[in-house]
Structure formats: structure tokens, C-alpha cells
Amino acid sequence: xxxxxxxxxxxxxxxxxxxxxxxxxxxxxxxxxxxxxxxxxxxxxxxxxxxxxxxxxxxxxxxxxxxxxxxxxxxxxxxxxxxxxxxxxxxxxxxxxxxxxxxxxxxxxxxxx
Amino acid sequence: xxxxxxxxxxxxxxxxxxxxxxxxxxxxxxxxxxxxxxxxxxxxxxxxxxxxxxxxxxxxxxxxxxxxxxxxxxxxxxxxxxxxxxxxxxxxxxxxxxxxxxxxxxxxxxxx
Numbered sequence: 001x002x003x004x005x006x007x008x009x010x011x012x013x014x015x016x017x018x019x020x021x022x023x024x025x026x027x028x029x030x031x032x033x034x035x036x037x038x039x040x041x042x043x044x045x046x047x048x049x050x051x052x053x054x055x056x057x058x059x060x061x062x063x064x065x066x067x068x069x070x071x072x073x074x075x076x077x078x079x080x081x082x083x084x085x086x087x088x089x090x091x092x093x094x095x096x097x098x099x100x101x102x103x104x105x106x107x108x109x110x111x112x113x
Numbered sequence: 114x115x116x117x118x119x120x121x122x123x124x125x126x127x128x129x130x131x132x133x134x135x136x137x138x139x140x141x142x143x144x145x146x147x148x149x150x151x152x153x154x155x156x157x158x159x160x161x162x163x164x165x166x167x168x169x170x171x172x173x174x175x176x177x178x179x180x181x182x183x184x185x186x187x188x189x190x191x192x193x194x195x196x197x198x199x200x201x202x203x204x205x206x207x208x209x210x211x212x213x214x215x216x217x218x219x220x221x222x223x224x225x
Binding site for chain 2: 034036042043044045046049090100101103104105106
């Protein structure tokens with residue numbers, strides 16, 4: 001069965017410094033992986049997705065993630081944090097048969113001025 | 114395109130009352146989903162549908178019912194509201210099973 005573990009429940013960075021949000025997955029076959037962002041009191045927005053093409057995936061707002069099969073990881077990075085990046089981030093794996101999404105617990109990103 | 118729309122945005126129910134959360138998508142997506150999000154948690158799947166007339170249970174279906182009579186609509190029914198159903202409910206849709214899901218803005222439900 002698929003599962004996702006987000007290794008940090010809370011990450012705090014200063015504006016202009018790099019962001020790293022860590023995600024490990026478990027899947028019995030080649031997974032589809034996603035990062036979603038949720039701003040306070042808003043719905044979820046897709047940041048980026050991996051579906052077995054290039055292992056380095058570029059998303060919106062300068063975010064990118066690298067799929068590493070050997071490490072079963074899909075960490076999210078951004079070179080320089082902006083205040084507007086403060087939000088909840090979810091790493092998600094998809095069940096390929098039904099499209100059901102399995103969510104991680106979420107990582108709260110705090111960006112300090 | 115409006116995408117995925119949900120009504121109402123907010124609702125307060127008394128224990129034992131019933132209500133229907135509405136979800137509509139205008140993207141002609143076959144797959145539709147209902148999730149609930151409890152404070153500090155990720156989303157949990159309640160029910161999903163792979164096409165009109167076909168629905169199936171997700172991870173937390175107890176206390177809920179769904180129907181899918183059209184491609185566009187996927188209402189979620191709470192028959193006997195309980196405090197444990199206080200949550201934020203999100204509807205989502207996707208074109209295919211491996212595609213990303215598009216989420217509605219959510220319905221915040223409180224059961225007192």
C-alpha cells in the first residue's frame with residue numbers, strides 16, 4: 001500500500017533563504033507524486049507533479065522537487081523564500097488504479113522577515 | 114471555466130440534523146472525490162466516483178452518502194450529523210486517475 005511521510009511538521013526560514021520540505025514515500029510500483037499548497041482558509045493548489053518523466057520537476061512560484069527512487073524521497077525546494085510562501089504544504093502519492101490520493105500530514109512553512 | 118464549486122461555504126448544524134454538501138465541476142472530469150480535513154491533519158478520502166452512476170467508499174465513509182447522477186455533480190449527504198463530523202470538506206475532480214486533482218474552495222461544517 002502507498003503511504004507518505006512528511007518528515008517535518010513545521011519549518012521556519014527567513015525571507016530570501018532556501019526552503020527544503022522533506023517527503024518520503026512508500027509504493028509498490030512507480031508512483032505519481034504531487035506537492036499541494038494550502039494557504040490559510042483556502043483550498044488546495046497544485047504546486048508540481050511527478051509522473052515518471054523527468055526526475056527533477058519544476059512547479060509554480062519557483063518551487064521544484066526531485067524524485068529519488070533509491071531514497072524513496074520527493075523533497076520540495078525553493079532557492080529563496082518569499083513571505084507569500086507561508087502556508088501548509090502537502091506531499092501526496094496517487095493510487096494509480098483509482099486516482100485516490102494519499103496525503104501526508106502536512107508541513108507548515110513559516111517565513112520570517 | 115469556474116472549475117470546482119462547492120456550496121455552502123459555511124454551515125452550522127445541530128446534532129441529528131441532515132444536510133447535503135453540493136459539488137459541481139465544469140471541466141468534464143470523470144473522477145470526483147470528497148475529502149475531509151480535520152485541524153492539523155492531511156485530507157482523508159470519504160467517497161469517490163469514477164463516472165456517472167459509479168461510486169465507492171474511501172478511507173472514512175461512515176456517516177456519509179453520495180450519488181453521481183451526472184458527470185458534473187457529486188453531492189455529499191450527511192444523514193444524522195454528529196460532532197465528530199465537524200470538519201472542512203473538500204470536493205475534487207480529475208480527468209484521469211493519474212492526473213492531478215482540482216479542488217474546490219471547501220465547506221466549513223460545525224456540528225453542535
